Amino acid sequence: MSSPVIQTKNLDFFFNSGSKTLDDVNLVVPAGSIYGFLGPNGAGKTTTLRLLLGLLKKQHGSIEIFGKNFENNRIEILKRVGSLIEQPSLYLHLTAIENLEIYRIIYGCNKSRINEVLSIVGLENTGKKKAKQFSLGMKQRLSIAIALLHQPELLILDEPTNGLDPNGIIKTRELIKKLNKEHNTTVLVSSHILNEVERMATQVGIIHKGKMLFQGSLGELQQMKTKQTALEIETSDNTKSAQLLKEQFSIQQLNGKIIIPFQSKEQSAAVNKMLLQHNIDVYTLHPQQSDLEQLFIDITSNDK
Amino acid sequence: MSFAISLRAEILKTKRSAAFWLSVLGALFIPVIFFLMYFFKPEEFSAQLKSKPWEGHFEHGWQALSLFLLPMFVILTCSLIPQIEFKNNTWKQVFASPQSLGNIFFSKFLAIHLMILFCFILFNIFMLLSAVSVNFLNSKYSFLSTPVDWLALLRLSFKTYVSILGISAIQYWISLRFKNFIAPIGIGLALLITSLIIMQWEHISKVPYAHPALTFFDIRKKSSHLLTNHEWNSIGYFIFFTIVAFFDMKYRKERG
Numbered sequence: 001m002s003s004p005v006i007q008t009k010n011l012d013f014f015f016n017s018g019s020k021t022l023d024d025v026n027l028v029v030p031a032g033s034i035y036g037f038l039g040p041n042g043a044g045k046t047t048t049l050r051l052l053l054g055l056l057k058k059q060h061g062s063i064e065i066f067g068k069n070f071e072n073n074r075i076e077i078l079k080r081v082g083s084l085i086e087q088p089s090l091y092l093h094l095t096a097i098e099n100l101e102i103y104r105i106i107y108g109c110n111k112s113r114i115n116e117v118l119s120i121v122g123l124e125n126t127g128k129k130k131a132k133q134f135s136l137g138m139k140q141r142l143s144i145a146i147a148l149l150h151q152p153e154l155l156i157l158d159e160p161t162n163g164l165d166p167n168g169i170i171k172t173r174e175l176i177k178k179l180n181k182e183h184n185t186t187v188l189v190s191s192h193i194l195n196e197v198e199r200m201a202t203q204v205g206i207i208h209k210g211k212m213l214f215q216g217s218l219g220e221l222q223q224m225k226t227k228q229t230a231l232e233i234e235t236s237d238n239t240k241s242a243q244l245l246k247e248q249f250s251i252q253q254l255n256g257k258i259i260i261p262f263q264s265k266e267q268s269a270a271v272n273k274m275l276l277q278h279n280i281d282v283y284t285l286h287p288q289q290s291d292l293e294q295l296f297i298d299i300t301s302n303d304k
Numbered sequence: 305m306s307f308a309i310s311l312r313a314e315i316l317k318t319k320r321s322a323a324f325w326l327s328v329l330g331a332l333f334i335p336v337i338f339f340l341m342y343f344f345k346p347e348e349f350s351a352q353l354k355s356k357p358w359e360g361h362f363e364h365g366w367q368a369l370s371l372f373l374l375p376m377f378v379i380l381t382c383s384l385i386p387q388i389e390f391k392n393n394t395w396k397q398v399f400a401s402p403q404s405l406g407n408i409f410f411s412k413f414l415a416i417h418l419m420i421l422f423c424f425i426l427f428n429i430f431m432l433l434s435a436v437s438v439n440f441l442n443s444k445y446s447f448l449s450t451p452v453d454w455l456a457l458l459r460l461s462f463k464t465y466v467s468i469l470g471i472s473a474i475q476y477w478i479s480l481r482f483k484n485f486i487a488p489i490g491i492g493l494a495l496l497i498t499s500l501i502i503m504q505w506e507h508i509s510k511v512p513y514a515h516p517a518l519t520f521f522d523i524r525k526k527s528s529h530l531l532t533n534h535e536w537n538s539i540g541y542f543i544f545f546t547i548v549a550f551f552d553m554k555y556r557k558e559r560g
Contacts, residue, residue: 053400057557078402089397091388093320102313106401146397 003067004028005154005186006035006052011061013047013210021047023210025061029188029203034180036201037190044210045190046086049158052188053083065154079107082147083156088139092132096123096142099131100149107150117145120175136163144172148179155179157189161196173200231262233271234284241280245271262287310403310411318415323384327419330377331426334368339434343441350444357445358435358452362460363523365431370464370516372500378420378468379492382475385416387485399559409550413476420468424461459530460523466531467519470512470541477549509534512541 006029013022022044029035039045050056052063054074063070065077090099100114118124121141131139140163147155157176161169177200179185191197197204204221206214214221234257235241242258245251249260260271268285275282318324338361342349353360389395398408432452439447471492478488492513499514508514518534 050396053396055396055399055559075402075404078400081400083397083400085396085400087393089392089394091317091392091394093388094317098316098319102316103397103401105309105313105316106403108309 003031004064005031005066006188007064008048008052009062009064011048011051011058011063013044013051013056013059021210022051025207025210025212026215027205027212028215029186031186032180032184033203034176034187034189034201035203035205036197037188037205037207038192038194038197039190039207040192043192043207045192045207046158047210048207049083049085049156049188049190052156053078053081053085055085079150080153081156082150082152082154083158084143084147084160085156085158087162088136088143090131090134090139090142090146093130095128095130096126096134096145099142100146103146103149109150113149113151117148120148121145122171137165137168140164140168140172144175151183153185155185155187155189157187159190159192161191161193169196176200229262230259230288231268231271232284232286232288233258233260233275233282235275236281236283240278241275244274244278257284259288306403307407307411310407311414314411314415315418317388318385318419321384321388323381323388323419326377326380326384327423328426330373331423332430333373334365335427335430335434337368338365338431339438342434342438342445346442346444350442350446353445353447357447357450359456361435361447362428362431362457365427366460366464367520367523369427370467370520372496374464374468375471375496375513375516376493377423378471379475379489379496381419381423382416382472383479383485383488383492385412385419386476386479390483390485395559405554406550409553413546416472416476420472421465424465428457428461463519463522463531463535464516466535467515467538470515470538470545473542473545473549474512477545477552480549480553510537512538 006027008025008027011022011025011027012020015021025044025048027037027048037045037048047056051058052065052070054070058071066080068077070077091102094102096118097114100117104111104114115124121144123138123141123145126134126138131142134142140160144157144160147157155176160176161172164172173196176187176189180187189197189200198218201218203217204214205212214224230252233241233245238253238256238258242251242253245258245260252259262268268287272282272285389398403411435445435447439445475488475492478491479485482488495513499508499511500517502508502511503514503517505511509518515534515538518532522532522534
């Protein structure tokens with residue numbers, strides 16, 4: 001695997017309140033990947049991303065971006081990074097072009113980039129309209145345009161689809177994939193929606209209560225998923241069945257069904273045989289393909 | 305070089321901003337009042353301005369400005385320009401862009417000072433225009449037939465500018481600290497009014513918020529030195545608080 005674009009080691013962070021916001025976060029974002037940074041609200045996603053951009057003072061651990069220590073190479077690194085953190089940051093009294101012009105000057109890009117990024121995000125014809133008259137979706141798109149202006153090698157996007165309509169969400173997702181494919185841009189994108197990450201990411205990191213619970217490729221996540229597959233059973237006498245099954249498996253009862261961890265086809269047959277021997281009719285017996293959503297709940301509720 | 309880039313970006317941000325309009329309207333206010341006074345009471349004012357019309361006109365104008373309106377304008381401008389970032393949630397984008405902290409801090413401070421100087425220049429132009437236009441309407445005045453003493457005007461503007469330096473640094477620091485713009489304006493206004501109340505105090509020359517008012521009294525005395533005591537103090541406060549504000553920003557845990 002190619003060397004990571006972002007690598008954090010033992011990253012901890014405390015806010016004044018005392019509780020740990022981040023606890024030993026070791027983020028590894030491989031070059032050329034789309035890294036989906038997943039976690040419920042308040043898990044520490046934004047804190048991590050803000051630390052990566054130097055918006056929060058690092059307290060413990062190390063941050064390397066492009067193989068260089070962040071603190072000693074802040075400006076050099078930031079020149080190659082585009083970012084969008086939380087809600088759009090735009091000068092509302094200025095037009096789309098004026099907003100872009102400010103950052104064009106700072107990044108020293110060509111004037112033609114302004115029209116290029118405007119057409120990438122589909123905001124070519126806003127003319128003299130000021131940013132404050134934009135819809136939330138348009139503001140978000142303009143913020144993405146700013147992040148893309150200097151053709152960064154690394155894009156850090158914090159919940160970029162927040163507040164977008166379904167069409168906007170699809171477009172943003174397509175855009176991220178396209179940038180990754182055509183320009184080999186590494187993208188670190190945070191989200192609290194599993195489905196979304198699943199649809200674009202090549203790498204996934206799951207954070208919960210400041211701790212990384214999972215990190216790996218989407219494939220590895222799928223593998224974990226099979227491990228977590230459950231066998232769903234519905235019978236004429238669920239109470240009796242549950243008692244029987246309890247002796248051998250850890251069971252769960254849900255909506256009139258019994259769920260036990262799926263191990264093999266043979267296990268299904270054995271369960272069936274056992275229930276029949278006790279004169280219980282089996283209505284349903286099938287491995288339940290627990291989707292990522294279920295896994296997400298499983299993973300994030302593990303440390304209770 | 306990179307500082308010039310940051311400064312250009314800062315100036316662009318003030319386009320059509322509240323700070324910009326405040327400068328224009330602030331510069332226009334007193335010249336308009338003078339125009340109306342001259343226009344409606346020509347007998348009185350033409351007699352008053354008989355001997356040195358331009359000198360009298362500009363001195364009265366600057367005096368009317370520097371006692372209260374100018375420090376108030378400085379307080380407002382120092383908070384309105386950082387407010388552009390607070391209000392729009394753009395500090396994070398600024399700090400995540402490849403600019404050194406020094407460039408971010410000083411380019412914004414310089415943009416504030418350019419805005420103040422812009423207001424000074426506009427004020428002088430509007431004062432000039434108000435006198436000239438009133439003279440066109442009423443020939444009793446002698447503005448058109450007397451040359452303007454440009455050097456005296458420059459001296460006046462320069463002294464007044466120096467007198468607000470201390471306030472500008474203190475207000476910039478407070479404005480960077482508080483997200484809510486009421487805080488810097490409230491603190492500034494309270495300090496300004498306090499210093500006007502204690503004007504008789506023997507150490508008043510050490511109170512930065514009284515410096516514009518002291519320059520206002522000084523203009524009449526016509527001392528031979530370009531800068532007087534309190535104006536040097538103003539420069540001292542300016543340097544001290546600029547350094548304090550910069551290090552305060554540099555060592556803050558959370559940015560943007």
